[in-house]
Amino acid sequence: MAGDAATSTRNAPATLHDVAREAGVSLATASRSLNGSTRKVNEEYRQRVLAAAAKLNYSPNLSAQAVARGTTTTVALLVADIADPYFSQIAAGVVREADRERLIVTMAATDRDTERELELVRTLRGQRPRVMILAASRREGDPNNDALEAELRAYESNGGRVAFVSTTDLDFRTVQLDNRAGAEALARELTDLGYRRFAAITGTEGIRTADERLAGFQAGLEEGRGTLERVVRPEFTRDGGYEGMRQLLADGLGGVELVFAANDVMAVGAMSAIRDAGLTPGTDVAVAGFDDVPTVRDVTPPLTTVRIPLEEVGRRALRLALGDATVEDEAPVHTEVVLRESTPRRG
Amino acid sequence: MAGDAATSTRNAPATLHDVAREAGVSLATASRSLNGSTRKVNEEYRQRVLAAAAKLNYSPNLSAQAVARGTTTTVALLVADIADPYFSQIAAGVVREADRERLIVTMAATDRDTERELELVRTLRGQRPRVMILAASRREGDPNNDALEAELRAYESNGGRVAFVSTTDLDFRTVQLDNRAGAEALARELTDLGYRRFAAITGTEGIRTADERLAGFQAGLEEGRGTLERVVRPEFTRDGGYEGMRQLLADGLGGVELVFAANDVMAVGAMSAIRDAGLTPGTDVAVAGFDDVPTVRDVTPPLTTVRIPLEEVGRRALRLALGDATVEDEAPVHTEVVLRESTPRRG
DNA sequence: CGCCTCTGGGAAAGCGCTATCTCGCTGCGC
DNA sequence: GCGCAGCGAGATAGCGCTTTCCCAGAGGCG
Numbered sequence: 001m002a003g004d005a006a007t008s009t010r011n012a013p014a015t016l017h018d019v020a021r022e023a024g025v026s027l028a029t030a031s032r033s034l035n036g037s038t039r040k041v042n043e044e045y046r047q048r049v050l051a052a053a054a055k056l057n058y059s060p061n062l063s064a065q066a067v068a069r070g071t072t073t074t075v076a077l078l079v080a081d082i083a084d085p086y087f088s089q090i091a092a093g094v095v096r097e098a099d100r101e102r103l104i105v106t107m108a109a110t111d112r113d114t115e116r117e118l119e120l121v122r123t124l125r126g127q128r129p130r131v132m133i134l135a136a137s138r139r140e141g142d143p144n145n146d147a148l149e150a151e152l153r154a155y156e157s158n159g160g161r162v163a164f165v166s167t168t169d170l171d172f173r174t175v176q177l178d179n180r181a182g183a184e185a186l187a188r189e190l191t192d193l194g195y196r197r198f199a200a201i202t203g204t205e206g207i208r209t210a211d212e213r214l215a216g217f218q219a220g221l222e223e224g225r226g227t228l229e230r231v232v233r234p235e236f237t238r239d240g241g242y243e244g245m246r247q248l249l250a251d252g253l254g255g256v257e258l259v260f261a262a263n264d265v266m267a268v269g270a271m272s273a274i275r276d277a278g279l280t281p282g283t284d285v286a287v288a289g290f291d292d293v294p295t296v297r298d299v300t301p302p303l304t305t306v307r308i309p310l311e312e313v314g315r316r317a318l319r320l321a322l323g324d325a326t327v328e329d330e331a332p333v334h335t336e337v338v339l340r341e342s343t344p345r346r347g
Numbered sequence: 348m349a350g351d352a353a354t355s356t357r358n359a360p361a362t363l364h365d366v367a368r369e370a371g372v373s374l375a376t377a378s379r380s381l382n383g384s385t386r387k388v389n390e391e392y393r394q395r396v397l398a399a400a401a402k403l404n405y406s407p408n409l410s411a412q413a414v415a416r417g418t419t420t421t422v423a424l425l426v427a428d429i430a431d432p433y434f435s436q437i438a439a440g441v442v443r444e445a446d447r448e449r450l451i452v453t454m455a456a457t458d459r460d461t462e463r464e465l466e467l468v469r470t471l472r473g474q475r476p477r478v479m480i481l482a483a484s485r486r487e488g489d490p491n492n493d494a495l496e497a498e499l500r501a502y503e504s505n506g507g508r509v510a511f512v513s514t515t516d517l518d519f520r521t522v523q524l525d526n527r528a529g530a531e532a533l534a535r536e537l538t539d540l541g542y543r544r545f546a547a548i549t550g551t552e553g554i555r556t557a558d559e560r561l562a563g564f565q566a567g568l569e570e571g572r573g574t575l576e577r578v579v580r581p582e583f584t585r586d587g588g589y590e591g592m593r594q595l596l597a598d599g600l601g602g603v604e605l606v607f608a609a610n611d612v613m614a615v616g617a618m619s620a621i622r623d624a625g626l627t628p629g630t631d632v633a634v635a636g637f638d639d640v641p642t643v644r645d646v647t648p649p650l651t652t653v654r655i656p657l658e659e660v661g662r663r664a665l666r667l668a669l670g671d672a673t674v675e676d677e678a679p680v681h682t683e684v685v686l687r688e689s690t691p692r693r694g
Numbered sequence: 695c696g697c698c699t700c701t702g703g704g705a706a707a708g709c710g711c712t713a714t715c716t717c718g719c720t721g722c723g724c
Numbered sequence: 725g726c727g728c729a730g731c732g733a734g735a736t737a738g739c740g741c742t743t744t745c746c747c748a749g750a751g752g753c754g
Contacts (some may be wrong), residue, residue, distance in 0.1 A: 062473040064740035068409035088435035126409040300647035411710035
């Protein structure tokens, strides 16, 4: 009974040592059998080790491996808000690709607080992750930017690899979303549909993504002879979108035919605000968004938006960070205008 | 120059050893200063160590700590699909609570494949996480259930802690969602509104959550003299909901006044199917869902559903696993019917 | 047949930490 | 004045692994 090899009575997981003893081989041989080393090991021994490992339900201690090898199999992912579909889709992509590479993902949320982001980067560095992916949105001229950059450079100089998602003024590998071109194309298509007078709901000043989209939209209007009459800058969230639309409506729409929201969740919030004001989105005032998150197909009317393959963005971010990006991976992510019924042809 | 202490030239992160040398104290003292041990350390030494650590930009190697301490600060989270709002909200709760406890979350997705789930549990066990949270949906009588249970028991006997979200036939700590009572209450409220003839779109047979909700709904109908005329069982996803509704419509609704979908994403898919068939959800056929994910406020008409505080569920799952659950944490999560315009009063 | 190169197993030296143990020192009581 | 407890710094023995290094045995070759 005392020698019962099942883990049932033990209260510590089996170690490699246990496996080696059980198999009657040395520690080194056990190690070599369980994770291919450069060295060959006698097939019979190998089988004995494998059998022993199975019997003891052995699972290698990843921390110990990390210490011994001096390298981990971890990727750290930072997002602003996990529940936001934009980020959760990117996260899904990262996780999927990590899975393919047999890497483990650890995830943290900055809640859009750059102070917190910096803190998280510091903590996560302790994990010695192979790569860090920063998908939380960047703000221009944020006071924490320098400290963040310093931290990331230090991390890189220790062999870590960093990838950003979406633009940043920091000079790291980045999955570029073609925000500008996408918004510009959207504006052009909308003017083609006959729209002329626009308002925009964008994020608080300085959010790179939001700023680029707005700039692109404006650029697209200039060519097409549309005008951007008003811009409001609430929070970059669903409730922000609702609030922004309320502001626009409160002052009277003043002839605005279409409201461009800098992302889909804001657009969806805006549509609800329109409805709550007794108007019909699409009919009384058209709405367009950005991202093409899954739910916008299912709102009424379905939302015109600019599609970003978000899951692909997550996958690409990991490849880019790992350094095995293909040529296509290096190019900006293609964005594509998707016209739906929230912007019916006009006139 | 050679002695330059900045990390810039080094290509390995500073170790505790480096810090101790820099501060002119022993390794032990450095360790004790940087993470409070039971022992006191001379304030002057402590300051010297702290200064040295800051100077060298030292960040303790968590793997090494884990090995030395024999315990990690990791929590492993398993979900079915990260991009699904149901799971991403739970994940957000887990991450938030973990953050409070200074724990690090590693996340993996099962893609609703129990084989894969088992594999992931095995892999994640290598991390020696403090707790494992399984939120991926359980199937009754799944062939992998026994193996999963064995794996989790082994993990527990090694000091790990397991928590499930939503019901399971496995006997582990579980955050109970009151699916049954919620669905029952929903059915009652709907019959109160005047509905009598129902159809249900639920998940493929055996998904515990879906089954419970359906059973609860039926129970609620019996009291209220409503009848469940038809049940379809597509995939437990948005597209499944769409497809299920298409099936119902294809055969003719046959007097069904309200369709109950076993979760919100399915309900939203169903609403789109209704619209695509040229009908109006809420008016031609009422729809109700379950979960109250954020987007259902913004669809048209807003969806009647049963609210689950999903983020709270995630937080609670972690507390429960950690073992510092309060009395309230042990009780089933309260669910609440939210009537919206997708189920207008009838007649 | 002797020498030399391969092979591949095992011993052991780390990896970066923590925790125990050792031991000099101070201060107190009798 | 001496013994003894208490304090706290430093040395060191691990933690569970990987990866050198060493070495015995097996073959190859002139």
